[in-house]
Amino acid sequence: xxxxxxxGIDPGTNILGYGVIRIDxxxxxxxxxxxxxxxxxxxxxxxxxxxxxxxxxxxxTVKPDELAVESPFYGKNAQVILKLGRAQGAAITxxxxxxxxxSEYAPRKAKIAICGNGAASKExxxxxxxxxxxxxxDPKYLDATDALAIALCHHYQMTNxxxxxxxxxxxxxFINSNPDRIKK
Numbered sequence: 001x002x003x004x005x006x007x008g009i010d011p012g013t014n015i016l017g018y019g020v021i022r023i024d025x026x027x028x029x030x031x032x033x034x035x036x037x038x039x040x041x042x043x044x045x046x047x048x049x050x051x052x053x054x055x056x057x058x059x060x061t062v063k064p065d066e067l068a069v070e071s072p073f074y075g076k077n078a079q080v081i082l083k084l085g086r087a088q089g090a091a092i093t094x095x096x097x098x099x100x101x102x103s104e105y106a107p108r109k110a111k112i113a114i115c116g117n118g119a120a121s122k123e124x125x126x127x128x129x130x131x132x133x134x135x136x137x138d139p140k141y142l143d144a145t146d147a148l149a150i151a152l153c154h155h156y157q158m159t160n161x162x163x164x165x166x167x168x169x170x171x172x173x174f175i176n177s178n179p180d181r182i183k184k
Contacts (some may be wrong), residue, residue: 003022003024004021005020005022005031005062005064005066006094006154007020007058007059007062007067007068007151008068008070008115008149008151008152009055009070009088009091010070010143010144011069011070011084011091013048013086014037015035015036015143016054016087016143017035017144017145017146018032018033018036019032019145019147019149019150019151020032020058021048021133021148021151023155026151028132028155029133030140030148031062032062033137033144034144035143036051038050048087051090052090052091055090055094056097059094059098064100066101066102066103066154067095067100067102068102068104068151069091069104069145070088070105070107071107072085072088073087073106073107092093103157105153107146110125110146110152110153111125113134113153114149114152114153115128122142122145122146125146129148129149129152132152146147
């Protein structure tokens with residue numbers, strides 16, 4: 001397997017997390033992580049410009065082969081989803097302009113890939129990231145840890161030949177997809 005660098009993004013208009021991993025024949029390795037703290041910027045469009053510029057700078061520095069970004073999750077507040085989508089769009093645009101392939105993953109999918117549980121807490125994800133990448137993480141960087149999880153999720157998705165075979169991730173989905181395998 002050739003070396004590959006994956007940049008993961010956990011988009012946000014207040015805090016945006018990023019994480020970079022390198023993949024080689026021995027598996028994934030930690031490269032970098034951090035957050036953009038945008039809370040002091042009041043103008044929402046200035047925030048988007050900062051996200052674009054910041055992600056573009058990371059792209060220039062680490063030269064990733066691929067970008068993996070977390071998709072906005074469904075919530076009760078449509079304004080939150082809109083803001084997250086805009087932040088995601090600013091990051092994706094930076095990669096698209098550079099010709100870097102982009103993949104999108106739901107938060108639940110990343111949690112399943114990392115912890116085996118789609119309802120895992122940020123702290124549980126951080127613990128598994130620490131073990132997988134053999135690093136110590138500062139709890140104040142949970143958004144960056146989520147970005148590392150997105151990057152790892154992408155790596156697992158690209159290297160697991162069974163990842164796209166089954167769309168279900170629970171027993172009910174398995175039973176519905178395989179009724180002939182159930183003995184009564």
